[in-house]
Amino acid sequence: xxxxxxxxxxxxxxxxxxxxxxxxxxxxxxxxxxxxxxxxxxxxxxxxxxxxxxxxxxxxxxxxxxxxxxxxxxxxxxxxxxxxxxxxxxxxxxxxxxxxxxxxxxxxxxxxxxxxxxxxxxxxxxxxxxxxxxxxxxxxxxxxxxxxxxxxxxxxxxxxxxxxxxxxxxxxxxxxxxxxxxxxxxxxxxxxxxxxxxxxxxxxxxxxxxxxxxxxxxxxxxxxxxxxxxxxxxxxxxxxxxxxxxxxxxxxxxxxxxxxxxxxxxxxxxxxxxxxxxxxxxxxxxxxxxxxxxxxxxxxxxxxxxxxxxxxxxxxxxxxxxxxxxxxxxxxxxxxxxxxxxxxxxxxxxxxxxxxxxxxxxxxxxxxxxxxxxxxxxxxxxxxxxxxxxxxxxxxxxxxxxxxxxxxxxxxxxxxxxxxxxxxxxxxxxxxxxxxxxxxxxxxx
Amino acid sequence: xxxxxxxxxxxxxxxxxxxxxxxxxxxxxxxxxxxxxxxxxxxxxxxxxxxxxxxxxxxxxxxxxxxxxxxxxxxxxxxxxxxxxxxxxxxxxxxxxxxxxxxxxxxxxxxxxxxxxxxxxxxxxxxxxxxxxxxxxxxxxxxxxxxxxxxxxxxxxxxxxxxxxxxxxxxxxxxxxxxxxxxxxxxxxxxxxxxxxxxxxxxxxxxxxxxxxxxxxxxxxxxxxxxxxxxxxxxxxxxxxxxxxxxxxxxxxxxxxxxxxxxxxxxxxxxxxxxxxxxxxxxxxxxxxxxxxxxxxxxxxxxxxxxxxxxxxxxxxxxxxxxxxxxxxxxxxxxxxxxxxxxxxxxxxxxxxxxxxxxxxxxxxxxxxxxxxxxxxxxxxxxxxxxxxxxxxxxxxxxxxxxxxxxxxxxxxxxxxxxxxxxxxxxxxxxxxxxxxxxxxxxxx
Numbered sequence: 001x002x003x004x005x006x007x008x009x010x011x012x013x014x015x016x017x018x019x020x021x022x023x024x025x026x027x028x029x030x031x032x033x034x035x036x037x038x039x040x041x042x043x044x045x046x047x048x049x050x051x052x053x054x055x056x057x058x059x060x061x062x063x064x065x066x067x068x069x070x071x072x073x074x075x076x077x078x079x080x081x082x083x084x085x086x087x088x089x090x091x092x093x094x095x096x097x098x099x100x101x102x103x104x105x106x107x108x109x110x111x112x113x114x115x116x117x118x119x120x121x122x123x124x125x126x127x128x129x130x131x132x133x134x135x136x137x138x139x140x141x142x143x144x145x146x147x148x149x150x151x152x153x154x155x156x157x158x159x160x161x162x163x164x165x166x167x168x169x170x171x172x173x174x175x176x177x178x179x180x181x182x183x184x185x186x187x188x189x190x191x192x193x194x195x196x197x198x199x200x201x202x203x204x205x206x207x208x209x210x211x212x213x214x215x216x217x218x219x220x221x222x223x224x225x226x227x228x229x230x231x232x233x234x235x236x237x238x239x240x241x242x243x244x245x246x247x248x249x250x251x252x253x254x255x256x257x258x259x260x261x262x263x264x265x266x267x268x269x270x271x272x273x274x275x276x277x278x279x280x281x282x283x284x285x286x287x288x289x290x291x292x293x294x295x296x297x298x299x300x301x302x303x304x305x306x307x308x309x310x311x312x313x314x315x316x317x318x319x320x321x322x323x324x325x326x327x328x329x330x331x332x333x334x335x336x337x338x339x340x341x342x343x344x345x346x347x348x349x350x351x352x353x354x355x356x357x358x359x360x361x362x363x364x365x366x367x368x369x370x371x372x373x374x375x376x377x378x379x380x381x382x383x384x385x386x387x388x389x390x391x392x393x394x395x396x397x398x399x400x401x402x403x404x405x406x407x408x409x410x411x412x413x414x415x416x417x418x419x420x421x422x423x424x425x426x427x428x429x430x431x432x433x434x435x436x437x438x439x440x441x442x443x444x445x
Numbered sequence: 446x447x448x449x450x451x452x453x454x455x456x457x458x459x460x461x462x463x464x465x466x467x468x469x470x471x472x473x474x475x476x477x478x479x480x481x482x483x484x485x486x487x488x489x490x491x492x493x494x495x496x497x498x499x500x501x502x503x504x505x506x507x508x509x510x511x512x513x514x515x516x517x518x519x520x521x522x523x524x525x526x527x528x529x530x531x532x533x534x535x536x537x538x539x540x541x542x543x544x545x546x547x548x549x550x551x552x553x554x555x556x557x558x559x560x561x562x563x564x565x566x567x568x569x570x571x572x573x574x575x576x577x578x579x580x581x582x583x584x585x586x587x588x589x590x591x592x593x594x595x596x597x598x599x600x601x602x603x604x605x606x607x608x609x610x611x612x613x614x615x616x617x618x619x620x621x622x623x624x625x626x627x628x629x630x631x632x633x634x635x636x637x638x639x640x641x642x643x644x645x646x647x648x649x650x651x652x653x654x655x656x657x658x659x660x661x662x663x664x665x666x667x668x669x670x671x672x673x674x675x676x677x678x679x680x681x682x683x684x685x686x687x688x689x690x691x692x693x694x695x696x697x698x699x700x701x702x703x704x705x706x707x708x709x710x711x712x713x714x715x716x717x718x719x720x721x722x723x724x725x726x727x728x729x730x731x732x733x734x735x736x737x738x739x740x741x742x743x744x745x746x747x748x749x750x751x752x753x754x755x756x757x758x759x760x761x762x763x764x765x766x767x768x769x770x771x772x773x774x775x776x777x778x779x780x781x782x783x784x785x786x787x788x789x790x791x792x793x794x795x796x797x798x799x800x801x802x803x804x805x806x807x808x809x810x811x812x813x814x815x816x817x818x819x820x821x822x823x824x825x826x827x828x829x830x831x832x833x834x835x836x837x838x839x840x841x842x843x844x845x846x847x848x849x850x851x852x853x854x855x856x857x858x859x860x861x862x863x864x865x866x867x868x869x870x871x872x873x874x875x876x877x878x879x880x881x882x883x884x885x886x887x888x889x890x
Contacts, residue, residue: 037587038874054499061873063635076637079591096595131876142482146524150541190508192521407863407871411856418852426852428506429483431576 003029003074004348007092007102009082009274011039011062013330014310015108017337023069025345030074031100032062033092035081039065040131041403043330044412046171048134050141050178051428053415055131060404082109082274087282087303104305104344107274107292108337111311111328114270114289121242125263128171137264139430141179144262145187148194155259161199162260164247166239167267168205169212170365173226175264176203177368180230185369185423201230202258204237204249206267211365211373213327218373221387225371239267269328271312282306287314296355298340304347309336317358326358330402335359366395369420448474448519449793452537452547454527454719456484456507458775459755460553462782468514470790475519476545477507478537480526484510485576486848488775489857491616493579495586495623496873498860500576505849527554527719532727532748549750549789552719552737553782556756556773559715559734566687570708573616582709584875586624589707590632593639600704606644607705609692611684612712613650614657615810618667620709621648622813625675630814630868646675647703649682649694651712656810656818658772663818666832670816684712714773716757727751732759741800743785749792754781762803771803775847780804811840814865 006022008015011034022030038059047053062077069075081095085105092100113127126136141163148160163183165176180201187196203210203226209219210226210233223233234251241248246259271290278284278292282303285293291314292300298315300306309315310333316323326332336356343353362376362384372391376384386394396416403409419425451467453460456479467475483504492498507522514520526540530550537545558572571581586608593605608628610621624646632641648655648671654664655671655678668678679696686693691704716735723729723737727748730738736759737745743760745751754760755778761768771777781801788798807821807829817836821829831839841861848854864870 036875037591054501055876056499056872056874059874060871061635063632064869064871064873067635070637071634073637076594078595079588080595098597131874135876143524146482149521150523150525152543187508189516190512192515192518405871407867407869411859411871414856414859422852424509424852426505426509426850426856427501428509429501429504429576430481431500431580 003027004103005029005031005101006104006106006344007100008032008106008108009092010034010108010110010272010310012042012108012110012310012333014333014337014340015106016062016065017334018106018108018309018341019066019075020069021338021341022344023066023072023075026074027345027348028074028104029076030069031076031078031102032066033078033080033082033094033100034062035079036130037061037063037079038131039404041408042129043399044403045128045131045134046174046178048131048427049128049137050175050182051138051425052178052419053412054427055134057408057412057415058403059131060408065404082277085274085277085281087278087300087306090305102305104307104347106307106309106337106340106344107278107312108308108310108333109272109274109312111269111271111289111291113265114268115265116268118242121265124242124244125166125265127265128175135430137175138427140262141182142428142430145191145194145196145199147261149191157194159246159259160261161194161196162202162246162258162262163199164202164204164258164260164263166204166242166247166263166265168203168207168210168233168235169266172203172205172264172266173210173222173365173367175266176201176226176231177229177366177371180226181368181423182425184230186425186428200232202232202234202260204234204239204247206236206238208235210235214363214365214373214375215383215385218375218385218387222365222367222373225367225373225388229368229371269311275312278306278308284308289314297343297353298336298356299343299353304353307340307343309333309340315356315358317356326356329363331361332358364391364395364398366392448472449548450474450476450546451549451551451789452545453477453551453553454537455479455553455555455717455755457487457553457555457755457778459778459782459785460551461507461510462779463551463553463754463786464511464520465514466783466786467789468511468517468520471519472790472793473519473549474521475514476521476523476547477511478523478525478527478539478545479507480524481575482506482508482524483576484849486853487574488844489848490573490576490579491619491623493576493872494573494582495620495627496583496870497623497864498857499872500579502853502857502860503848504576505853510849530719530722530726532723532745532751535750547750549752549792551752551754551782551785551789552723552757553753553755553778554717554719554757556714556716556734556736558710559713560710561713563687566710569687569689570611570710572710573620580875582620583872585707586627587873587875590636590639590641590644592706594636602639604691604704605706606639606641607647607691607703607707608644609647609649609703609705609708611649611687611692611708611710613648613652613655613678613680614711615808617648617650617709617711618655618671618810618812620711621646621671621676622674622811622816625671626813626868627870629675631870631873645677647677647679647705649679649684649692651681651683653680655680659808659810659818659820660828660830663820663830663832667810667812667818670812670818670833674813674816714756720757723751723753729753734759742788742798743781743801744788744798749798752785752788754778754785760801760803762801771801774808776806777803809836809840809843811837 183199366372374391628644811817819836
């Protein structure tokens with residue numbers, strides 16, 4: 001019997017779970033391919049961007065996480081980028097031009113930012129998906145306060161102290177809350193010419209409320225908590241332009257402009273370009289966000305050997321009200337990873353595959369110090385909601401619990417305790433200083 | 446009475462100490478200028494490069510470290526680069542073109558790598574002075590093992606597993622020891638196609654022994670300890686060329702070549718270009734490494750208002766055997782910073798300045814797990830030397846003691862304990878993957 005080779009593309013929550021499940025079986029050889037050398041605990045990435053924790057606290061080397069699986073001799077890990085998929089030949093092409101054959105394939109390549117057709121905004125409003133993104137955002141935030149201290153122009157100073165976050169989903173509110181805390185609690189006393197408390201943290205959301213995926217009552221609570229932290233909330237606000245100097249937006253039928261040096265993008269998500277590769281090669285159907293439509297068992301129509309999972313998959317899950325789209329959250333990706341692996345092993349044994357059913361345990365989002373919203377889907381009592389301090393404690397322990405590795409948990413707990421009691425954000429270091437983009441302004445000598 | 450404005454360029458060990466001393470006096474206003482936003486604990490920078498600790502563990506935000514001094518209202522911190530010094534006009538020009546006047550000046554701009562006229566080697570053999578350097582080295586080391594696992598060419602694999610460190614001073618032996626530990630203890634079991642223990646860690650030193658600044662007996666002990674850790678030692682070895690594929694060197698009268706993908710430079714140091722600015726503007730004399738000759742009180746001849754300290758200064762200190770050059774180490778920089786600040790305040794009070802006298806308490810260098818050499822200059826008993834495990838413990842606690850901030854000490858201790866017991870190096874994450882430089886090599890599909 002020859003071993004079946006399963007290739008897994010991407011080591012996010014879905015890919016990692018799939019590899020772990022597959023490596024337990026002696027029937028398959030697994031090749032995991034990822035562009036980076038680390039698995040990222042994405043829910044805490046905003047804390048790297050806002051200098052609360054260091055990168056290694058929320059990212060672990062893939063080889064270290066999967067060392068036990070590697071020891072079985074059945075897992076190979078390659079740091080490489082998959083450039084195309086040939087579904088007919090069952091091969092992947094890697095970025096160095098080499099070809100890699102597969103018998104079964106799990107595509108878990110995730111998503112990136114979408115600027116809704118305005119890709120030129122990317123240069124002015126970075127999004128937050130990778131460690132590189134997080135470092136870039138950290139550098140901009142710190143650079144803006146530094147430039148405000150340095151400049152002698154009032155106009156520039158106020159633009160430096162305006163921070164705009166576009167998108168009122170979980171990432172947007174987390175960034176806004178953290179920025180408000182930096183301006184109000186971390187930085188005061190550290191500058192001489194500016195008062196960091198005068199910074200404006202502006203959160204712009206196109207829809208009628210923040211955290212639109214949550215219960216309406218929790219959205220209201222979130223809005224109240226954000227305002228209390230010092231965030232300016234603009235809902236029903238359409239961004240129409242972003243450039244180096246600020247943001248154009250429509251609000252209440254009026255066209256407005258806010259000069260701002262720091263604009264962060266937390267509004268749109270687009271599936272990985274590998275979705276297009278699957279469309280071209282395997283005839284996959286894509287939705288508007290570029291996600292791949294999958295069969296109930298997460299395989300591609302006509303290609304039972306290809307599974308698509310996580311943020312790249314447009315999957316549905318049966319509910320009492322009929323099939324509902326599966327949200328792009330980490331528990332869903334993990335559950336898909338587990339099922340995709342199990343279905344591959346079932347097919348090998350000649351058993352029928354099983355359909356995906358998303359077990360929704362609820363959602364939670366933090367907003368800043370002592371502020372969060374939690375919505376749990378409990379088996380018997382139904383939906384449970386709470387917010388404020390208890391929700392924040394719940395969020396904290398849930399995230400610590402799901403962090404990978406004992407060391408990371410310990411270090412993140414220490415970092416958080418330290419930030420909580422001292423208001424200091426120790427990770428406020430940027431390796432490469434951003435050059436100020438402003439024209440030279442003479443300062444008093 | 447108008448306040449005297451003192452500008453301090455650079456927030457390394459010397460600049461930081463000077464600012465702290467100056468900020469205590471109500472007679473002066475202090476402006477500190479640094480290119481980055483952090484003070485770096487340089488003695489542990491090699492641990493960032495070798496993925497033992499995260500950057501924020503050994504770098505602290507300058508504004509946070511100096512928040513008490515800022516609160517006096519007499520200290521301004523600017524993140525900027527000084528491009529030129531006009532000693533006649535007593536002004537500094539900053540990178541945005543603005544001018545900054547001073548009454549007194551402390552130049553503590555430090556040093557950078559010197560490739561002894563072979564600047565084109567820089568692209569192939571990075572040095573280690575800044576956080577950016579450390580990240581680049583970390584990325585190369587990890588990338589080399591990844592590429593070794595990925596390639597199907599035996600020649601390339603062995604080049605990827607050859608690591609050359611040029612320079613047998615403290616930084617060189619620290620890097621070599623850490624690399625040996627990574628290859629022998631951290632990575633085994635994490636790869637499938639390669640055995641990381643087969644990596645060659647080659648340390649090349651031009652002089653007859655490593656750690657030339659130490660006692661001869663300690664050099665011998667260091668060499669023995671390094672060999673035990675698995676480092677290949679080449680002393681009396683002249684590097685004649687470095688390119689993307691390897692290193693050319695002369696050893697024992699023979700010209701040789703070692704193919705290597707990772708070459709690290711720890712051999713030469715050159716003073717900051719601000720030395721040249723002082724030569725042009727204030728007639729300062731430079732030594733061969735570009736360091737500025739200073740008067741016994743650390744001022745420039747003919748410019749008592751300018752003090753040069755730290756690695757940028759070619760200072761001498763009186764000893765029983767006559768004046769001896771002050772070594773480029775952090776205790777010397779700190780002592781110079783303190784004296785330069787005190788001398789500025791003395792001049793303001795109309796008192797005579799005092800000459801610099803270096804208090805040498807000894808040197809210590811670590812070589813890896815349980816391995817180090819220590820040489821103490823004790824007041825009564827004279828020179829005390831020890832090596833091996835006790836020296837390593839001494840090194841460890843000395844470095845923890847001198848780290849800035851309670852949090853950093855705690856976090857570094859935890860990181861070290863973690864690495865020590867588990868052999869894992871948690872900081873093994875690289876944000877931006879290095880693209881493999883090699884031509885495409887077809888691998889079995």
